[in-house]
């Protein structure tokens with residue numbers, strides 16, 4: 014017998030797991046199945062799932078996203094793993110000038126009074142999955158979706174629990190594809206992708222500092238690429254920050270292969286002394302960077318969320334934040350449709366969602382794409398522009414408020 018659900022989500026990374034929680038909150042009457050090809054951990058086991066989303070990276074979660082997590086009841090648990098961002102210090106290497114972005118101190122009591130917080134992805138995974146285990150969502154894992162057929166009433170999915178295992182079928186009124194960048198399902202559905210290769214990689218590791226970071230996130234632009242040090246909670250009394258170091262492919266390869274002491278020395282030279290002395294660094298992981306945008310994000314019975322819809326440069330820490338705003342809007346739109354008796358895969362409903370998200374997506378994608386190229390350029394005009402930009406951010410409160418609003422994920 015073919016199983017049927019209202020909504021099937023393929024991919025249980027940060028996008029799929031967050032959407033499943035939002036659907037359970039806002040559309041409890043709709044049945045939801047989440048299919049993830051990797052095994053999930055037992056609830057409350059305290060170990061991170063073996064999924065790409067929940068690896069050794071840390072995510073800068075904007076205040077707007079914290080607000081969404083709070084609506085889901087996750088904040089009391091997340092708070093223990095988060096380091097709040099109280100200030101962002103933006104600077105241009107080789108110049109004394111810099112901009113300091115601060116949240117509005119008059120709103121300190123709410124999330125709007127924060128710029129955001131940093132959470133290690135390995136901690137976020139168990140929080141999301143423990144919460145999901147308390148809901149009625151069906152968690153199918155390991156479950157590799159191998160083929161999808163779109164039909165008039167939605168989608169039919171074929172999946173397998175293991176290689177060589179028997180093929181099972183699931184029928185869904187709405188298929189949500191959340192299977193990450195370079196999505197094979199999008200390829201199978203003939204959804205085109207616009208892609209810009211940055212020919213850069215992000216080097217990621219955890220770094221130990223001699224002094225406390227004081228809640229400051231440092232964003233430093235060099236002619237070779239942007240670097241960020243993001244505050245992390247202390248562990249075993251050690252002051253820790255998450256490093257995101259963007260450089261050209263060849264240079265990244267060379268830096269990633271340095272032994273620990275040489276890596277720390279090179280990092281200190283490249284980053285400077287704004288965060289004080291760098292004492293140590295953990296294992297370095299390297300991620301290729303591109304801008305990858307799906308040419309369609311919805312069709313009747315189908316919607317794309319997360320990296321398969323838009324994969325961004327991580328410089329401004331916007332990828333997951335944009336995705337969470339998409340997922341929040343999608344859940345609210347489906348809840349409205351549900352109240353009006355519309356099936357979740359109805360085209361009008363998905364178009365309404367698309368219209369609602371267009372402006373935020375355009376602004377955020379443009380922001381993430383343009384900032385690194387502006388700051389990477391050695392040309393005189395670009396240097397002038399970024400000096401003016403940094404100066405503007407320092408001196409002009411409305412401009413700064415716009416930048417902070419964009420970074421904090423509010424007001425769009």
Ligand SMILES: Cc1cc2nc3c(=O)[nH]c(=O)nc-3n(C[C@H](O)[C@H](O)[C@H](O)COP(=O)(O)OP(=O)(O)OC[C@H]3O[C@@H](n4cnc5c(N)ncnc54)[C@H](O)[C@@H]3O)c2cc1C
Pocket residue numbers: 023024025026027028029048049050051064065066067070071072073074156157158159191192193194215217257300318319320321327329330331332333334335336
């Ligand atoms: C270096 C770096 C730093 C970043 N930092 C930030 C940041 O500070 N702030 C921020 O907002 N964003 C950040 N991002 C972006 C953020 O990581 C992504 O938005 C997030 O990972 C989105 O994940 P996803 O769930 O869409 O995709 P993925 O994490 O790739 O998840 C896809 C899931 O689908 C599963 N899957 C794939 N195919 C199938 C199938 N056929 N059947 C079943 N399951 C399948 C996979 O196993 C996987 O678990 C960063 C990204 C990078 C690369």
